[in-house]
Amino acid sequence: MTCFGDLLLSPRLTVPVRVLHVTDSTTVRAELLEVVEDVPKPMTALVGRFLPVPAKLNLITQQLDKGALSSVVNGSAFPLGSTLPGPPKITLAGYCDCFASGDFCNNCNCNNCCNNLQHEIERFKAIKACLGRNPEAFQPKIGTSQLGDVKPRHSKGCSCRRSGCLKNYCECYEAKIMCSSICKCIGCKNYEESPERKTLMSTPNYVQSGGLEGSHHLSPTKFPGLPKFSKDRRPSSCISWEVVEATCACLLAQGEEAEKEHCSKGLAEQMILEEFGRCLSQILHIEFKSKGLKME
DNA sequence: GAGTTTGAAACT
C-alpha cells in the first residue's frame, strides 16, 4: 500500500506524508516527506496533543492513529471548502477559544464538546472548512504587517462602532496596540495622540487590566499565537509554553547546525527529526514522571 | 450572578 497525501497535524501545520503500510488494525506507518521548516508556535501539534504519538518514536516514521491519518491523508476526502453535514458544533467554530487557537478543549465548560480526540474526524473537517473560508483563520491576528515594521498591528484591523476602540471589545485595544489604517472602526480614539487614550493609560488600573505587562491574559481566541495559560485554564500537561519554545529552539539549532556543516537536505531532515525524537522523548519522560507513570 | 452590550465569526 502506498498512498500520498497531506497530514493535517494542526490548523497551521500540514505535512506531506506517504502511507507505507498498515501495521495492525489500529495503526498505520507513514513517512514524513518533508521536514517542517516553518515551525509554527503551537508546537503542541508535534508533541502529541493533536495526534496520539506513542512513547517510542521511530525517527523517520511515526505511528499514527489509523482513523486520524486515513481521514485526512487523502486530500479528496475533505476538499477545502467542502460543506459539512448539518451545522458545525460551536466548539468546532471560531467562537470557541480552544478551537480557534488550534487546541483541543480541556477542562472547559462547553456543552456537547466536539473539540477533542473522540471527534477527531469531525474536527479535521471543521478545520478544513474554517481554512476554506479564511486561509489565515488560525494565524495570529497581531503581528508586524511587513518586514522592517517595528510596531505590531492587527492583521485585519478592527471594526468597532461604539466602543471608541478604548474598551476590550476592541481587538486592537485588547492587544494594547494602536488602530491602523486597515481598521474600519468608527469614532476611533485608539491612536497615538488621542487625549482619551492618554487619560486611560495614565489610570493606575491600566497595566493590571490588560496592559503590556499583563499581555499573557490576552484572549487566546483573538490571539492564537499566545499560550492559554491565563486564569483557570492552566494546562494539566507538562507541555508548557516554555517546553514548546525550548523544543522549537532545539529544532532550529539543529537545522542551523546542519546548514553550517553543509549537510544534504536529506541528512538535515534526519538530524532535525532525530533532535525532535530526543525532545519528544524528554517531554514524555517528564510527563510520565509527573504522573507517576513508568515509560515502556 | 444576572442582564446588557459589544464586535468577531458565521451565515445568507
Add this chain to the structure above:
DNA sequence: CAGTTTCAAACTC
C-alpha cells in the same frame, strides 16, 4: 460584498 444572525466575552448593575 453587504446585511443579518449567532456567539462568547466584556461590561454594568
